[in-house]
Amino acid sequence: MQIFLQTMAGKMISLSIEPSETIKSAKARVQEAEGLIASQQQWVWCGEKLSDRLRFEDYEIQADSTIDLILSKQKIQISIRTFDGNFLRLETESCSSVEDLKAQIEEASPGCFKDVAPEYRAWVFQGKSLEDGRHLSDYGIDSGSTVWLAARKTARGARSEASAEPPD
Template structure:
């Protein structure tokens, strides 16, 4: 069946769903198609916030129903371990981009970059390099997470990442 999602900005999104499909599954498809992060989507129908674990048939929803799509921004508090071993504590949003985080760190601690050129900086979370163009939520970064700022080293003419996290 076809349903419609209406954003607060007035945009209408058409979505084909099965009555037995969960709200969570449909939100994931909206994220893929529209880039709206699943955890920030709140769906409201007939004044009731829809539960991710329930299905459209659980709500007795009919074809051509219109659901209000409200986007919420989640604040997260993260730590950043800098080159010199210091920790910065920052509050940001889970929908922030990697670039926005980098800028926020630069503003909070301008001196932490002075000795390392941009091409030699590596941003790491749980062993994965953070890439520009992605969002913190893409990596599962949430409150309490630590992002490591590490230096890359030159090895035989190519860049390679230095160990960004201490041995366990």
């Protein structure tokens, strides 16, 4: 059956596979055909990173499915900003999950964003709130990107959607 791999650059790669084939085997064929080092390929389908040792049928991947192909060794530098002026620059990987980014921010600068409790934090990039279970690459976050922290709290203390627009 045929599947598609979509790179972060938007390139679509067509690949014929057998459902019983391992992810590792398919990555080796992509390396041979496209020159992308197999050990640096991260394949993500429906928000889940695919394990090299499992087979396509283990994930119930169907014909014509599209899998995100991310090169894991691609380091990126991003900025984290709050609307009250706090700033942090981080180096991370483009295939990092939103949860990984949050943990990395806390580790790099414990207490830097303490004015907003974790449950009321909204991390925003280009007008979209970053959701757990997704990857930075899902949002097009790459080197030079700025992620904003906004509070999801109204004057009464109730949760609300964060403003997705940075200040002028």
